[in-house]
Every structure is written in C-alpha cells, then in structure tokens.
Amino acid sequence: MLSFSSRSHAFDLSFYLGHERSLTQIKFNADGDLLFSCSKDQVINVWFSHNGERLGTYEGHNGTVWTVDVDRAPKQSKFFVSGAADNTLKLWQVSNGKCLYTWEFPTAVKRVAFNEEGNQVVCITEQRMGYQCAIRVFDINTQDGSKQSKEPKFMFNPIGSKATVCAFTLQPNIIITGHESGKVALFNAKTGEEIDNNERAHGDVVTDLQLSKDRTYCITSSKDKAARIHDTKSLIVVKTFNTETPLNSAALSPNRPYVLLGGGQEAMSVTTTSLRQGKFETRFWHKVFEEEVGRVKGHFGPINTIAVHPHGTSYASGGEDGFVRVHHFEDSYFRAKPYGDLEIID
Amino acid sequence: MSANLDDDIDYTDIEEKYEVQFDDSLDNTVVVDGIPVIDKAKLDKLLTKVCKEFSKKGVSIKSDDIFMPWDDSTGKSKGFMFVDLKNVEDANLTIANLHNHPFDAKHTFKVNRFTDIERFADLDETYVEPEVEEYTAREHLRAWLADPYGRDQYVTYRGDEVLINWHGKPSQCEVAYKPEWRDFLYVAWSPWGTYIATLHRQGVRLWGGSSWKPQQRFAHPLVKLIDFSPCENYMVTWSNEPIAVPEGAIQGPQYFSPADEGNTIAVWDIKSGDLLRTFSTQQEADSGGVKKQMQWPALKWSPDDKFVGRITPGQMISVHEVPSMYLHGKKSLKIEGVVDFEWCPLGDKDREDATSAPGKPAKKARENMLVYWTPEVSNQPARVTLLGFPSREVIRQKNLFNVSECKIFWQNQGDFLCVKVDRHTKTKKSVFCNLEIFRMREKDCPVEVVELKDSVLDFSWEPKGERFAIVSSSDPNLGNPGPGITIKTDISFYQLDRAKNDFRLLKTLPGRTSNAIRWSPRGRHVVLATVGSSTKSELEFWDLDFSVEERKEGQTDWGTNIQLLGTADHYGVTDLEWDPSGRYLATSASAWTHTLENGYAIWDFRGQELEKHIQDRFKQFTWRSRPPTLLAKEKQKQIRKNLKEYSRVFDEEDAAEESNVSAELIALRKRLVDEWNAWRSLRKKEIGEDKHEETQQVENKEEIEVWVEDVIEQTEEIIE
Structure with a gap:
C-alpha cells in the first residue's frame, strides 16, 4: 500500500450524533456548506458541514426516511425532496423547514433524485402489496413550491428485477437505474422503454449510484463486494473495484482521482457469519489504477452512505451506528501524488 | 445316488492338496552362537537364563529343547547350542528377534537356521567377483540450496492442494513445485529441510530432491505425529491406534513384526527405511488413573543423534543408543519422581570442536548433557539436576522449594539454561515465578535467580544471544479463560550484563495483549504477537540493537537500543514463523483452529506487509529450514569483513x-x-x-x- 494509507488517520474529523437510528442517505448541497441526512428515525437533519452544527430538522414523515436529494442550483438550495416508508414523497423548503407539497403513493419511496436543472424529480416506489415497482417523474414548479401537479409527468414499471437506485442522465428524460438483480439499465421515462442494459453489471443488489459532476459516468456499489464505474451513455463498465466486504455506498471524489467505498457486514449477520467483525472502514481506491490507497476507520457499524463535498475538500459517511462522520482532508491529501505526475482528467 | 456320485468323483487333486506331510526337515531348529563358555556346574543356570531370554522375546522354549555340545577335552561348553522350536514360524521369529540380541555385556546371540549352517559349510570357497551394480546418479537432496538467487522455500497446504514456493525479492517469488500428493493429514519438513514428509493413512512418505521424487516410506498405519532426529538420521512416528500385525502381513526389516503389536511409537532409520524399534505409551497413560496429555516428542534425541531418551514419569529416564536401540549401559536412569528432562543443544562451537580441521588435534568435544527436574516428595526438596551423558556424572544440582511446576528452556547454543519455576507461597494461595538461570560455559555452572511477582506465560531465549524475553501477566482473568477475554500481559527483555555477569532487565513493555514471542533465528529482531484471540491480533516488530554503533563494554545507555520498528495486524493469526534467514516473518491463520479469514501473510522484519493471501480452507504454512552452514569460520569472517563489496553487487x-x-x-x-x-x-x-x-x-x-x-x-x- 502507498504512503497515503498511513496518513489517513490524520484527517481532522468531527462527528455528529443527531439520529437515533441508522442513517439511510446523506447529501451535500451544491455549495457544500450544508449536509442533509435522513435516517430510520423518521427525521431529516440539516447540518453546517464545516463544523457539524445542526441547522435544523425537518419533521413530518411517519416512517423511515429512505432517501433525500437537494436541488443542484448553486447559491440558493431552495428545495429538497425526501422519500419515506410512509408512502410519501415530500418537497421541502430548505430555508424554513416547511413541507411544501406531499405526493402519496401505494408503497414506500426508496429513492429520489433531482435532474441537473432542478425542475424534475424522479422517484422509485417499492414493489409491495401487489403493487409493482414504479418509476415516476414529476415536474417541479420552482416558482411556487406549494403548487405542484399531483400527477406524475411520466410513470412506468420497469420489467424484470425491481429498481433500487436511479438518476437522471445527461440526455433529457433518460434515466439510469440499478436493480436488485445487479442489472444497470437506461430507461426512456417518456415511453418506459428500456433503451439499454447491462444484466451482469453486478452479481447482487445494486446499493448506490452516484453520478460524476458532468453526469457522463457514474459509480455503483453492490452487495457483491464490488463497485464499478459505468459510462452513462453506453453502460460500458470502465473500472471495477473489488473489495472483501459487501458495499452499501460508493462516491466519486471531485478533483482527485479517488473513489470512496463504504460497507461492511450487515449488523444482523456480524455475529452469525464467520466473517470478521468490522470492516466498517471507508476505503479509498484509485479511480484509474483500481488499487486501494487507504482506509479511514471510525464507524461502529456498517457504512450505509457516503457523500463527498462538491469541491472535494471533505467527505461524510453515515453508518448503521447512527453517526454521521465528516472528515476534512488535509493539505497533504491534495499535494500527495502517490502515482507520480500523470495528469488524470476528472 | 449320492453314494454312486461319491465313488465316481476323483479326489486325488484334493487329497494331494491337503495331504499332511510329515515334517522331517530341520527347519525348526536353530543354532545359537555367542553363548558363554561354561563348565558343567553352571549349565542349569545358563539354560534357565537362556530360556528366560527367549520367552522375553516372545518365543517360549524349555530347557529340554536345547542341546548344548560339549568339549570333553576341556570339560567346557563350546559356546553354541541347538534349539528345537515348535515350528518353522517360531524359528523365524527367533531369528528375527534374537539375532544380535545382547545376552550380557560380553555375549551377543547370533542365531542361524540349522539348515543354513549346512549350506554355509557347503559354500563354494572360490571367490566370485560380485557384479558391480551400475551407478545411477541420484538427485542431490539439497539442490534447493544452490538456487542462484539464494531464495528460501516454503510450503502451503490449502484444501487438498500443496504448493512449494520460492520466496525472495518480489520479482523472484514463484511456485517451485506443485505436487500431486493426495489424502494426507499434514506436511512437515525435516530439521534441515532435506525431506518433506506427508502423513498418509498407510504411513509416512518422504519426498525430496529437485524433482520431488519419493525418497522413503515408513509403513505405520494411521500415523498421527512424527518427529525427526536433529541430524535427520532417524524418525519417530506415533499413532493413537496400537500397532496390529494382521495375518499374512509383509515381514521384513521395514515392517512391523508380531512382536511390535500393541505399541504406538516407532523409530525408523531414514536412509534405509528400516524399523529400529517400537515403544508403547500405554503405561504412561495409565499411571495415576488420570489420562494426561501425551508429551510430544515422546522420545527426545541428543543433539548429535547418538542417543534417544524416553521418560517414564515418576520413575526413570531410559536412554537408548542409536541405531542399535539398546538401552545404554543396560540400565535406565532411575530417578524417583522425575517429571521432565531435556538434552542440552550443541552450539556451533561444539560442532566445530567435534569435527575439527585435519592437522589440528581434535579438541575434546563437549559431552552430551541432560537436565531433569523432580518435584518435592516427602522431605526432599524439588531438584533440578544437570547430568553428563554417557558418563552419568552429576554436573550441577539445585534444590528448590515450594515448587508447583518447572519448565526447562535451553538457549539454542547450549550456553544458558533457564528453568522457569512456578512457585506458590506457603499458603498455596498465590503463585509467582522464579527464573533459575544456569550459565553453562562457566566453571561449575553458576546459577542466578530472577524473581518475578507475576506468573510467566512464555519464555524465549534469543537464538545465539545473551538475551531473553518473557510474557508475564497479573491479569485476574488469568487461569479462567473464556470467550472474548483477552489477557493483559507485560513483555520484558533481559540481557546478560557482561560487567556484572548477571541478567538485568532491559525494558518492560506494559499493558500488552501479546502472548507469543518469536525471535528471529539470527537473533536481534523479535516479534510479539497476540495469538488465539478473537478480538486482538496485533504483531509488533522490535529491534533490540537499533543503534548502529557496536555495543561496548559497560555502556551507560542500558536498554535504550530497543526500538519498535513497526506494528501490523493479521486477523485471527494462529501461527508465526521466521524464515531461516531471519529476514521475513510468515503469519498464518489456519482452518484447523478456526475458519475466520484463513490465509497467510509474509512480512519483512520491519513489519511491512509483502504478501497477503486470504484463502478459504487454508491449513498450513511452513518455511523450508536450512542445514547448518558448511562454510568454515574463517571464511564466514572473511565474508562479513568484505560485506560491503558483496552487497554492492x-x-x-x-x-x-x-x-x-x-x-x-x-x-x-x-x-x-x-x-x-x-x-x-x-x-x-x-x-x-x-x-x-x-x-x-x-x-x-x-x-x-x-x-x-x-x-x-x-x-x-x-x-x-
């Protein structure tokens, strides 16, 4: 391993405990000053990412909040959306904590994502109680948040294995999805048609999908212990990162050629499986060389979600243990060139 | 009808087959030579003695069966006799068991078939040149030492797969050989790495040479444990199943004979493959009613392969000469209460003395020594005794009091001996530890005592050095192990203070969990590890001579040269082993102990990980050991002097x-x-x-x- 790993403990870190149960997703806003976190305790928190002070909470959901996403518009962070096990999707005003609009569905909302412009939201609802897994796209009225159309702009049911994660791609109305079977696919939201797929992208359920800044590639993590970088247009697997633990989250680090992977044995199987306790570390892998460069310890349980500051100056991880840990990178992290002077395009 | 049938059938073939032939041959008669020449008066006594000797070896005869020829001119016996045995089988047994049997100090039986004697007499006296068997070159058994890169080998055993690998610089690590060995328990290298042994259901097999051909086999069914003698001449095997020799089993020098039935330990000659002798462990197990764990090795070899000792706890130590396997001096060392003994190892210097260069007068080689201890019995104190062998002279004796247990640790050059004495207070409530250190190279072996308040879990001498390390603990959980309990330990290093000539504490590392000390075979470097814990698995790499300057007499910076070089972690580590050069350490987690993350890792002496392989069902990792160097001392000195020149290349x-x-x-x-x-x-x-x-x-x-x-x-x- 490279010199990088020995330094990883040197991050300045502060951790927050605002949740009573395990974290489900965390997100930075576009400027990176705010960090949104949701958890199984039904509360959404927002924090100042530089010092860990809690700015506020958003209460209103009546079940596990599975997912949040903040609009990408810089300098404003007007809205964010959240999906929960109470079968609702809510649109919130960031600044005052008001719930602007609530959509209701027959089943739980597992994943939400804004598009680039912040005027559309895609969500996945769970396949349960006779209802099929559905993907809906809503137009967001950005002028008056409380006046939204009740009906989705598009809705379709992906055939085959249910979708677990989704995001808008570069092209309008094209959605990239990750599925329970390990499939990664592209859908036309308008027609519900599967444009392209990679059935064997992963060997097990896809747990996370995060896009690069320009949305031309994405990273997926899976319970099959691997993370992969895909081209969002052709779905070609560009890079593969094989670890020894099931992965719950994978994030791309802007400006630096690293990917961050998090996971660990599920809490319920830690004591029963023969595998080693722990492995609850955030792993840093080199994006291009597919080599592990370092690890950061800290969590007492599996890492459920990782998010990197949009400027790449810090990262946050949320764990099964109910903690959000924010790590600021030191100067040496940016100076270090463990692989020489090769210029790598972000 | 049936009567008719009977008449018609021709029985001649069956009759022929089952015809009872009167045995008029002399095949059941043997000639025993080497009988003491006596006069008539002693005849009866001799005959009873001979009969007794025969029955001891499993052949029962009466004195009537013996015919003793008599030289009437002198009135004395002729020194041989004829013995009539019940049948041919008994005659065979007699030859197998009593030929070359020592009757007393001067007389050894020579047993021959009577018919053979006739044949010998008729032997053609003209000398016929024996045909010279064509010489077939055998592979050199130590070919691996001639590796151009000077690499070491190791063997890994995973699932059913064995691999023999080269280990050197990263670019030079490769598979040396992938054997097709099947169905065996485990593999073991001989002490000098010449052979590798596999333990099969049928027995032990030795492999070696550059193409790993089978070299020798020892038919000991269901063998479980093996032990090589220090110079690779002999091997001891053990099976929990007593030896059984079924009817019609192959007989010969390489196989068990009916006389071996019921025994569990066998001694073999490696070069010829011959069975030398078998022993039983039965009596040990039965004594005291409590089945104690068998000690292994059950037989202890003297470092020069000349003697092998066997202990009968509480009674005696029996030392046998090899290869004849006769009890040395025809009697055991009767020591009441003896618990354990160890041979003193031979140092490099001793070896040199023993094989001195031609021209020089051979220096008197150091006599073999063994040390044993006896616990307190009635009014007699516990005692540690150093004994010279074969002279059986007591060299040094030390009395000890309030002893609950002793453990014997020799420094590998035989320079020092440490007896770790676990002692209890008068009330027997608390236990503490004394280290009795014998300085073997000085006159009368002075003893020094290091007293410790805590109990000592492990002790280890620095190879070729004057230092030792101990693991001590005062943890209240000590003695009642449970899941998840990791015992807190302190590690202490001691060194011989040349000025004062005693052992002084160098440094104590408090509050560890380490419970294993592994010195590099070259000394100086040591690894402390936490083995057998489910939560801790730390490895600490220490250097005891960190400063580059030469250690000087009476230096003031006592203990400051100890330096931690690195720490590492190998989860679930069960075994640690230094390579023969002392540059690399291998750690492994074996599926024999647990099934968590089995595999192995190789580290350099600073604790940098060089290789790590996590493999399911990984069982065993062993370095191939090396024989002692053949370079003369001068040559070694020369190399050391010109090290810079060599290292530049x-x-x-x-x-x-x-x-x-x-x-x-x-x-x-x-x-x-x-x-x-x-x-x-x-x-x-x-x-x-x-x-x-x-x-x-x-x-x-x-x-x-x-x-x-x-x-x-x-x-x-x-x-x-």
Whole structure:
C-alpha cells in the first residue's frame, strides 16, 4: 500500500450524533456548506458541514426516511425532496423547514433524485402489496413550491428485477437505474422503454449510484463486494473495484482521482457469519489504477452512505451506528501524488 | 445316488492338496552362537537364563529343547547350542528377534537356521567377483540450496492442494513445485529441510530432491505425529491406534513384526527405511488413573543423534543408543519422581570442536548433557539436576522449594539454561515465578535467580544471544479463560550484563495483549504477537540493537537500543514463523483452529506487509529450514569483513531490477491513464457538441423569428 494509507488517520474529523437510528442517505448541497441526512428515525437533519452544527430538522414523515436529494442550483438550495416508508414523497423548503407539497403513493419511496436543472424529480416506489415497482417523474414548479401537479409527468414499471437506485442522465428524460438483480439499465421515462442494459453489471443488489459532476459516468456499489464505474451513455463498465466486504455506498471524489467505498457486514449477520467483525472502514481506491490507497476507520457499524463535498475538500459517511462522520482532508491529501505526475482528467 | 456320485468323483487333486506331510526337515531348529563358555556346574543356570531370554522375546522354549555340545577335552561348553522350536514360524521369529540380541555385556546371540549352517559349510570357497551394480546418479537432496538467487522455500497446504514456493525479492517469488500428493493429514519438513514428509493413512512418505521424487516410506498405519532426529538420521512416528500385525502381513526389516503389536511409537532409520524399534505409551497413560496429555516428542534425541531418551514419569529416564536401540549401559536412569528432562543443544562451537580441521588435534568435544527436574516428595526438596551423558556424572544440582511446576528452556547454543519455576507461597494461595538461570560455559555452572511477582506465560531465549524475553501477566482473568477475554500481559527483555555477569532487565513493555514471542533465528529482531484471540491480533516488530554503533563494554545507555520498528495486524493469526534467514516473518491463520479469514501473510522484519493471501480452507504454512552452514569460520569472517563489496553487487542488481519493474509499472500506469483520459476527453467533447448543438438550435429559432418578422413586415407593405 502507498504512503497515503498511513496518513489517513490524520484527517481532522468531527462527528455528529443527531439520529437515533441508522442513517439511510446523506447529501451535500451544491455549495457544500450544508449536509442533509435522513435516517430510520423518521427525521431529516440539516447540518453546517464545516463544523457539524445542526441547522435544523425537518419533521413530518411517519416512517423511515429512505432517501433525500437537494436541488443542484448553486447559491440558493431552495428545495429538497425526501422519500419515506410512509408512502410519501415530500418537497421541502430548505430555508424554513416547511413541507411544501406531499405526493402519496401505494408503497414506500426508496429513492429520489433531482435532474441537473432542478425542475424534475424522479422517484422509485417499492414493489409491495401487489403493487409493482414504479418509476415516476414529476415536474417541479420552482416558482411556487406549494403548487405542484399531483400527477406524475411520466410513470412506468420497469420489467424484470425491481429498481433500487436511479438518476437522471445527461440526455433529457433518460434515466439510469440499478436493480436488485445487479442489472444497470437506461430507461426512456417518456415511453418506459428500456433503451439499454447491462444484466451482469453486478452479481447482487445494486446499493448506490452516484453520478460524476458532468453526469457522463457514474459509480455503483453492490452487495457483491464490488463497485464499478459505468459510462452513462453506453453502460460500458470502465473500472471495477473489488473489495472483501459487501458495499452499501460508493462516491466519486471531485478533483482527485479517488473513489470512496463504504460497507461492511450487515449488523444482523456480524455475529452469525464467520466473517470478521468490522470492516466498517471507508476505503479509498484509485479511480484509474483500481488499487486501494487507504482506509479511514471510525464507524461502529456498517457504512450505509457516503457523500463527498462538491469541491472535494471533505467527505461524510453515515453508518448503521447512527453517526454521521465528516472528515476534512488535509493539505497533504491534495499535494500527495502517490502515482507520480500523470495528469488524470476528472 | 449320492453314494454312486461319491465313488465316481476323483479326489486325488484334493487329497494331494491337503495331504499332511510329515515334517522331517530341520527347519525348526536353530543354532545359537555367542553363548558363554561354561563348565558343567553352571549349565542349569545358563539354560534357565537362556530360556528366560527367549520367552522375553516372545518365543517360549524349555530347557529340554536345547542341546548344548560339549568339549570333553576341556570339560567346557563350546559356546553354541541347538534349539528345537515348535515350528518353522517360531524359528523365524527367533531369528528375527534374537539375532544380535545382547545376552550380557560380553555375549551377543547370533542365531542361524540349522539348515543354513549346512549350506554355509557347503559354500563354494572360490571367490566370485560380485557384479558391480551400475551407478545411477541420484538427485542431490539439497539442490534447493544452490538456487542462484539464494531464495528460501516454503510450503502451503490449502484444501487438498500443496504448493512449494520460492520466496525472495518480489520479482523472484514463484511456485517451485506443485505436487500431486493426495489424502494426507499434514506436511512437515525435516530439521534441515532435506525431506518433506506427508502423513498418509498407510504411513509416512518422504519426498525430496529437485524433482520431488519419493525418497522413503515408513509403513505405520494411521500415523498421527512424527518427529525427526536433529541430524535427520532417524524418525519417530506415533499413532493413537496400537500397532496390529494382521495375518499374512509383509515381514521384513521395514515392517512391523508380531512382536511390535500393541505399541504406538516407532523409530525408523531414514536412509534405509528400516524399523529400529517400537515403544508403547500405554503405561504412561495409565499411571495415576488420570489420562494426561501425551508429551510430544515422546522420545527426545541428543543433539548429535547418538542417543534417544524416553521418560517414564515418576520413575526413570531410559536412554537408548542409536541405531542399535539398546538401552545404554543396560540400565535406565532411575530417578524417583522425575517429571521432565531435556538434552542440552550443541552450539556451533561444539560442532566445530567435534569435527575439527585435519592437522589440528581434535579438541575434546563437549559431552552430551541432560537436565531433569523432580518435584518435592516427602522431605526432599524439588531438584533440578544437570547430568553428563554417557558418563552419568552429576554436573550441577539445585534444590528448590515450594515448587508447583518447572519448565526447562535451553538457549539454542547450549550456553544458558533457564528453568522457569512456578512457585506458590506457603499458603498455596498465590503463585509467582522464579527464573533459575544456569550459565553453562562457566566453571561449575553458576546459577542466578530472577524473581518475578507475576506468573510467566512464555519464555524465549534469543537464538545465539545473551538475551531473553518473557510474557508475564497479573491479569485476574488469568487461569479462567473464556470467550472474548483477552489477557493483559507485560513483555520484558533481559540481557546478560557482561560487567556484572548477571541478567538485568532491559525494558518492560506494559499493558500488552501479546502472548507469543518469536525471535528471529539470527537473533536481534523479535516479534510479539497476540495469538488465539478473537478480538486482538496485533504483531509488533522490535529491534533490540537499533543503534548502529557496536555495543561496548559497560555502556551507560542500558536498554535504550530497543526500538519498535513497526506494528501490523493479521486477523485471527494462529501461527508465526521466521524464515531461516531471519529476514521475513510468515503469519498464518489456519482452518484447523478456526475458519475466520484463513490465509497467510509474509512480512519483512520491519513489519511491512509483502504478501497477503486470504484463502478459504487454508491449513498450513511452513518455511523450508536450512542445514547448518558448511562454510568454515574463517571464511564466514572473511565474508562479513568484505560485506560491503558483496552487497554492492546485490545493490546494483536490485537497482537494475527495480528500475525494470518500475519502468514496467510506470508504463502500465501511463497506459491506464491515457486510456482513461482518452475516454474522458471523448465524452467531454460530446457534451460540448451537445451543448453547442443546443445553443445552435436556439440561435436558429431566433433567426426564424426574425424571418417571421420580416414576413409580417412584408405583408404590412402589401396591405399598405
């Protein structure tokens, strides 16, 4: 391993405990000053990412909040959306904590994502109680948040294995999805048609999908212990990162050629499986060389979600243990060139 | 009908087959030579003695069966006799068991078949040149030592797969051989690495040479444990199943005979493959009613392979001469209460003395020594005794009091002996520990006592050194182990203070969990490890001579040269082993102990991980050991003196190779980066074009609007 790993403990870190149960997703806003976190305790928190002070909470959901996403518009962070096990999707005003609009569905909302412009939201609802897994796209009225159309702009049911994660791609109305079977696919939201797929992208359920800044590639993590970088247009697997633990989250680090992977044995199987306790570390892998460069310890349980500051100056991880840990990178992290002077395009 | 049938059948073939032949041959008669020459008066006594000797060996005869020829002119016996045995089988047994049997100090039986004697008498006296068997060159058994890179080998055993690997510089690590051995318990190297043994259901098999051909086999069914003698001449095998010799089993020097039935331990000659002797462990297990764990090795070899000792706890130590396996001096060392003993190892110096250079008068080699201890019995104190062997002279004796347990630790050169004495207070409530250290190279072996308040879990001498390390603990959980309990320990290093000539504490590392000490075979470096814990698995790499300057007499910076070089972690580690050169350490987690993350890792002496392989069902890792160097002392000195010269060559090689490797790696990385960058720029360009198109479309729209406006104006003109 490279010199990088020995330094990883040197991050300045502060951790927050605002949740009573395990974290489900965390997100930075576009400027990176705010960090949104949701958890199984039904509360959404927002924090100042530089010092860990809690700015506020958003209460209103009546079940596990599975997912949040903040609009990408810089300098404003007007809205964010959240999906929960109470079968609702809510649109919130960031600044005052008001719930602007609530959509209701027959089943739980597992994943939400804004598009680039912040005027559309895609969500996945769970396949349960006779209802099929559905993907809906809503137009967001950005002028008056409380006046939204009740009906989705598009809705379709992906055939085959249910979708677990989704995001808008570069092209309008094209959605990239990750599925329970390990499939990664592209859908036309308008027609519900599967444009392209990679059935064997992963060997097990896809747990996370995060896009690069320009949305031309994405990273997926899976319970099959691997993370992969895909081209969002052709779905070609560009890079593969094989670890020894099931992965719950994978994030791309802007400006630096690293990917961050998090996971660990599920809490319920830690004591029963023969595998080693722990492995609850955030792993840093080199994006291009597919080599592990370092690890950061800290969590007492599996890492459920990782998010990197949009400027790449810090990262946050949320764990099964109910903690959000924010790590600021030191100067040496940016100076270090463990692989020489090769210029790598972000 | 049936009567008729009977008449018709021709029985001659069956009759022939089952015809009872009267045995008129003399096959059941043997001639025993080597009988003491006596006069008539002693005849009866001799005959009873001979009969007794026979029945001891499993052949029962009466004195009537013996015919003793008599020389009437002198009135004395002729020194041999004829013995009539019940049948041919008994005669065979007699020859097998009593030929070369020592009757007393002067007389040894020579047993021959009577018919053979006749044949010997008729033997053609003319000498016929025996045909010279054509010489077939055997592979050199130590071929691996001639490796041009000077690499070491190790064997790994995983699932059903054995691999023999080379280990050297990263570029030189490769598989040396992939054997097709099947169905065996485990593998073991001989002490000098010449052979590798596999334990099969049928017995032990030895492999060796550059093509790993079978070298020898020892038919000990269901063998479980083996032990080599220090010089690789003999092997001891043990099976929990008593030896059974079925009817019609092959007989011969390499196989068990009926006389071995019921025994569990067998001693073999490695070169010939012959069975030397078998022993039983039965009596030990039965004594005291409590089945104690068997000690292994059950037989202890003297370092020069001349003697092998066996202990009968509480009674005696029996030392046998090898290869004859006769009890040395025909009697055991009767020591009441003896619990354990160890042979003193031979130092390099002793070996040199024993094989001194030609021309020089051979120095008197150090006599073999053994040390044993006896616990307190009635009024007699516990005692540690040093005994010279074969002289059986007591060299040193030390009395001890309030002893609950002793453990014997020899320094590997035989310079020092430490007896770790676990002592209890008078009330027997608390236990503490004394280290009784014997300085063997000084006159009368002075003893020094290091008293410790805590109990000592492990003790280890630095090989070829004057230091030792101990693991001590005062943890209240000590003695009642449970799941999840990791015992807190302190590690202490002691060194011989040359000025004062006693052992002094160098340094204590408090509050560890380490419970295993592994010295590098070259000394100086030591690894402390936490083994057998489910939560801790730390490895600490220490250097005890960190300062580069030579250690000086009476130096003031006592204990300051101890330096932690690195720490590492190998989860679930069960075994640690230094390579023979002392440069690398191998740690392994064996599936025999647990099934968590089995596999092995190789570290350098600083604790840098060089290799790590996590493999399911990984069982065993062992380095191939090396024989002692053949270089003369002067030559070694010379090399050490010119080390810089030699190392320069190697440094150059390393540098050349490193630049090769790194050049390859850099090229690979460059290619990867180029591919990535090419893909990225392609995508970026596409986005750019998309955006460009979009903006162009927008511009087009504007033009259209302008054009529409124009049209409107035109219509206006028309209206006007």
